[in-house]
Amino acid sequence: MIFMLFFVTFPLFAQIEIVRDETTKQAYVKVEPLKPDVKEYEPFIWKSETSGDCPFTQSNAYSQIKFLGVKSGFHFADTWYPTWGDDDLSYSPYTDGVCWRLDGSTERSWSMGETATTGHAVIEGDDPLNLVIYSLGTQVASSKPYEGRYPCGSLMHNGVWYYGTYCLGPSGSAKYGDMVYNWP
Secondary structure (H helix, E strand, O other): OOOOOOEEEEEEOOOEEEEEEOOOOOEEEOOOOOOOEEEEOOOEEEEOOOOOOOOOOOOOOOOEEEEOOEEEEOOOOEOOOOEEOOOOOEEEEEEOEEEEOOOOOEEEEOOEOOOOEEEEEEEEOOOOOOOEEEEEEEEEOOOOOEEEEEEEEEEEEOOEEEEEEEEEEEOOOEEEOOEEEOOO
């Protein structure tokens, strides 16, 4: 029996190349990708301490969170809401910035105005310092009568990816009772 592997490569700027195995559909980084800005801090434990008037009981499962002292910062768009897919990839909307595409170009998403967009991206990997992130496209949807449209919750269920958007900042003012607001 003869096995043949076919690879397709996509250059991504000059620093990295994504290689996707056509059989497994797994993406691999062929050249070292741009690394996120990494800042290191002294690790610390944040204990869960509730005030005496808190209406909720203290968790028996979680009593503290340990921060490991590493901050990873990729320079992509913002407003990410990742969700795991059935294919073990993460999917997320994004806006207000750029995200790479597999063909080497970038996709821009902007939350403001008549041509507001939200982007759709894939996040591959489980090490926050070595992720492969790429855009699948954008969707135009006006933010009017508001100033901005932003992605919000994101959920993959039975192979279907759901996510919503919300709008903020009315272009003008909103009266409620005797008060006039410019923010919903």
